[in-house]
Amino acid sequence: MLIIHAFLKVTPEHRTTFLELAEQVVKHTQAEPGNISYQLFEHTGQANTFVMLEEWQDEHALKQHGESAHFQEFIRKAKPLLVEPLQARKYEVIAQS
Amino acid sequence: MLIIHAFLKVTPEHRTTFLELAEQVVKHTQAEPGNISYQLFEHTGQANTFVMLEEWQDEHALKQHGESAHFQEFIRKAKPLLVEPLQARKYEVIAQS
Incomplete structure (x- = not known):
């Protein structure tokens, strides 16, 4: 299993636009077969400092997500709304309790 | 390394009290030697649905935290403010990128 913590700092004036974009990518991503959670x-x-908390079954699922139209669109549209580049941390998990 | 996602659902009327308590436990916990991050x-x-995003060096650090006065006080005082019991998920991480 993989966990992603993706941190996004949004400029205040773009907050509403960002949240609308995020709502869309969350909806589509949660429907992806390999996704466990995406919040x-x-x-x-x-x-205006956000984190996308993500759980993925495996590398394949994460790769599929990265190549998905909805994610690519989110990244393209969100980029100009951010104060600094998105910072994603990926963790490979061996046990969960 | 360990990651904790601790989910806390707070009753709306207790939001302010909860955030004040949380601010204290965050401050003290971030000062603990084995803590990497705690947000x-x-x-x-x-x-009013919150997550404490935690990164710990190892089990020993997490155990120390669990036994600390500031954490015990937070749990004791926060408990009556919650809609349901705190839900913590612990992940053992073998790789990070």
Whole structure:
């Protein structure tokens, strides 16, 4: 199993546009066969700093996601709304409890 | 390395009290030697649903945290503010990129 923490810092004036885009990519991604969970959260101490919390069955599922039209569109449209590049951390998990 | 996703659903009327408690436990926990990161986020689609995103060096660090006065106090005081019991998922990570 794989976990992704993808951090996105959005410029305040683009917050609403970003959340609309995010809602779409979440909806489509949660429908992907290899996805376990895919949820967007906002930092409670830093407004407009978000994390996409992702769980994936395996590398294949993550690769499929990366190549999906909905994800590519999200990245393309979200990029100009960000203060800095998206920062994703990927973790390979051997056990869960 | 260990990752914890701790989900907390707070009753709306206790939101402010919860965030004040959380701020304290975050401050003290981030100062713990074995902690890598410890951040609170709120779900963008479900108000008052929070996740504490945690990274720990090892089991020993996590055990120390669990036995710490600040964490024990947080759990004791936060419990009555929650809609349902805290749900923590623990992941043992073998690789990070």
